[in-house]
Amino acid sequence: MDLQDLRLLAPEIVFILFALILLLLDLMVKRKEVIALTGLVGVGISAYINYRLVKMGWLGGVLQDVFLFDGYSNFFKLIFYINLVLTILISLRYMKIEQTSYGEYYCLLFFATSGMMIMASAGDLIVLYLGLELMALSTYVLAGIIRRQRRSAEAAMKYFFLGAFSSAFLLYGIAIVYGLTGTTHLKGIASGLHELGLLNNPITLLGLVFFIIAFGFKIALVPFHMWAPDVYEGAPTSVTAFMSVGPKAAGFAVIGRVFFDAFAELDIQWSAILVPLAILTMATGSILALSQRNIKRMLAYSSIAHAGYAILGIITGTAEGLVSTMNYLMIYTFMNIGAFSVVILLRREDLLGEDLEDYAGLSKEHPVAAALMLIFMFSLTGIPPTAGFIAKFYVFMEAIYSGYVPLVIVAVLFSVVSAFFYLRVVMYMYMKEPGERVELSMSGGMGIALTITTIMVILLGIYPSLLLEFVRASVLG
Amino acid sequence: MTAHQLIFAYLAIAITGLSVMVITRRNPVHAVLWMLVLFVHIAILYLFLNAEFLAAIQIIIYAGAILVLFLFVIMLLDVKDVEMERRFLGLWPAGVVITAILTLLSVIVLREIDVFPPLGQFSIERIRSEGNIMTIGRVLYTRHLLPFEIASLILLVAIIGAVVLAKKRKGVE
Structure with missing residues (x-):
């Protein structure tokens, strides 16, 4: 083993170090x-080290390529860093309102994120599996962190x-592929399948199907989405925001990695399996969201539908398609x-703020909050000039x-x-008469988070x- | 059928049957005791694969430590209440149908097994000459160093999670 290799692990090592520091800090700081x-600060340092390593051009594999430090993984790590920073910013006030302001909350967010980072960098199925478990175990606890709340415990x-x-499906898939090729290494699997003439073997296909089931669960593809609405509704809203983005992106990261590296020659097969799943996912997500009155539940179904759109880029099986999915x-x-974040804004000690009715007439009392929600709803629908339009546009274009x-x-x-259901929220905010007076739970961190997200949604919609150039550079080199 | 196949067939059928026994028992204590028998069978399977160390670990850790913990937990809970409740949804027929279909599919697929993957570097001879523990230790601290470290983090998260979810405390700081 070459110790020099370990420098490519530095972002993860520093990151996990900070997770432990947070855990200990909770003992001393009130x-x-x-x-x-x-x-x-920890995220900043870790991201900076990551940036320096890329700038110095030290890309490559660590420990016989079980851990890959490349443009692909670094792009996903950027998503995870942003996800974590935004989640921390919107959590502070919210967790106090929920009376669950524990230090372990931040520590677990860090461990979940480090699991995602390991997943994105995994070049070996064992590392991939362990990263996935690290992420999953932390998010299970996060979902149930409001102990005294029934629905939070149920979600967990x-x-x-x-x-x-x-996870059992994933392990079974790994076992099958290992049994066929004698290796858990992604590149080794690709060459093993090719050299041993296993490409048309039904057992290989069975292994592939198990991988699709396991990863489909993480990104909530229909019919593996059953958990999503209940978990998204029951978990604390800040955690819902965190896990509707992080684990989903991590799921896509491993799909891209495993299918494009290990099963590259089976692209016709996995595309054929994913096409009906994508249609089902878009249909279920969009149609079931229509009848939701709870905004968190609606956003849960919306996030299911979005996984269906995003997977289109994977289905193409091309590097450009992968770029559009990452974008x-x-x-x-x-x-x-x-x-x-806007949903959290409406949460107060005495008001859950999750019902559609709570948004009635929001524009009259809080024009800024309503305007921000309008932008995000437009973006989620995919109306130009917001970024959501660009995202859908490129994915659809690559698929065509x-x-x-x-x-x-x-x-x-x-x-x-x-x-219909995105604009219904807008309709409630702008065209209904306000009911009870709603106070917003604004805080400094929330302000920063809302500013960043709004600017990015508009900026990426216009430029x-x-x-896109950044994604291209990180994937295609 | 050779003796090897016979032993393996017995172990495979027994392990499947025992797993079913574990999940169908109403009394949790019975379920745990069936699990004990199950673990012993798995240990024999390891022994059969020339993995003596794994077999020993299976008995010591799982049968010895973890099952005892299981029993402690069950005794701490009030078992009688749980026992009386009607558990398991009435989904048995659907479960049986799905299992039958899956079994059929597996049989069709498994008939195609005629692949012989390349043998790994850890042949029986090599393990005999080096010893189980040395081989595992060497692999664990070289090739699988990173997975080993990640596993330790998972255990840490499990401990933190258990404390966060189980500890009674005032929520307000």
Whole structure:
């Protein structure tokens, strides 16, 4: 083993070090602001080291390529850093309102994120699995962190059981592939499948299907989405924001990595499996969201639908398609956390603020909050000039280039359906008479988070090449 | 059928049957005791694969430590109440149908097994000459160093999670 290699692990090592520091800091410091701030510093340092390593051009694999430090993983790590920073910013006030202001909360956010980082960098199925478990275990606890709340505990239990079930599928898939090729190494699997003539073997296909089930669970593809609405509704809203973006992006990261590296030659097969799943996902997400009165539940179904759109880029099986999916995920991060931030704004000690009725007439009393929600809803629908339009546009374009015209037509149709429930929120805010007076729970961190997300949603909508060129550079080199 | 296949067939069928026994028992104590038998069978399977160390670990850690913990937990809970409740949804028929379909599919797929993956570097001879523990230790601290470290983090998160979820405390700071 070459110790020099370990420098490529430096971002993760520093990151995990900070997770441990946060854990210990909780013993000494009473004010949670200090812990949150230390956390933000930790993210900053880790991201800076990551940036320096990239600048010095030290890309490559670590420890016989079980851990890959490349443009692909670094792009996903950027999503995870942004996700974590925004979540910490919107959490501070909210967790106090929920009377669950624990220091461990931030520590667990860090561990979940480090799990995602390991997943994105995994070059070996064992590392991938362990990263996934690290992420999953932390998010199970985060979902149930409001102990005295029934629905929070229920969310954690459901997520835990179904998550453990999906892990079993992943392990079975890994076992099958290992049994066939004698290796857990992604590159080794690709060459093994090729050299041993296993590409048309039904057992290989069985292994592939198990991988799709396991990863489909993490990104909430229908029919593996059952957990999502209940868990998203029951978990604390800040955690919902965190896990509707982070684990989803991490799921896409491993899908991209495993399918494009290990099963690259089976792209016709996995595309054929993913196409019906994508259609089902878009349909279920869009149609079931129509009947939701609870805004968190609605956003849960919306996030299911978005996974259906984002997977289109993967289905193409091309590097350009992968770029469009990654572009989608980055934009989705900003607009989704933005939308959840506004939901958190309405939460007060005496008001849950999750019902659609709570938004009635919001524009009259809080024009700024209503305007921000309007931007995020437009973006989630995919109306120009917001970033959401760009995200969908590139994914659809890549799918058309690869010849999936009917699939794109279906996707556009469901986008139109989804406009109904996104714009209904806007309608409630602007065209209904206000009910009871709603006070916003504004805070400094929340202000920063809302500013960042709003600016990014508009900026990336107007200058899409800003992000797109960056994604291209990180994937295609 | 050779003796090897016979032993393996017995272990495979027994392990499946025992797993079913574990999840169908109403009395948790019975379930745990069936699990004990299950673990012993798995240990024999390891022994059969020339992995003596794993077999020993299976008995000591799982059968010895973890099951005892299980029993402690069950005794701390009030078992009688749980026992009386009607558990399991009435989904048995659906479960049986799905299992039957899956079994059929597996049989079709498994008939195609005629692949012989390349043998790994850890042949029986090599393990005999080096010893189980040395081989595992060497692999764990070289090739699988990173996974080993990540696993330690998972255990840490499990401890933190258990404390966060179980500890009674005032929520307000």
